[in-house]
Amino acid sequence: MARAATTTDAFNAVAEPRRRQILDVLSAGERPVNDLVRLLRLRQPLVSKHLRVLREVGLVDVRDRGRQRMYSLNGHPLKPIHDWVKTYERSWSRRFDRLDVVLEELKETKEDNRGNDE
Secondary structure (H helix, E strand, O other): OOOOOOOOOOOHHHHHHHHHHHHHHHHOEEHHHHHHHHHHOOOOOOOOOOHHHHHHOOOOOEEOOOOOOOOOOOEEHHHHHHHHHHHHHHHHHHHHHHHHHHHHHHHHHHHHHHHHHO
16 A cells, blocks of 8 residues: 655655754744754755745644744644544553552562571
């Protein structure tokens, strides 16, 4: 089956690590492109390309401020990703809870063995 185009939804857009980095930076607040270039240590054309994709799926908003274009995060399109990951969160939580029990048992066993050595 062919993979969907990058610009069809947030899932495909955030599959690219550099786009996730851009979203991470924008999560702290609005930034001009030059700040993103400097902070991410990427070339401006590459940052602009990724911003275009993020803008097309609605993850990034842009506004003009004088001669600068200001980019900001729009988290609403991330909700389907959040909802999908949330289904796995229950499984992870159960596994971590079981791991906590095992670690506590190991700790008690270690303490018991230490007490027997004395």
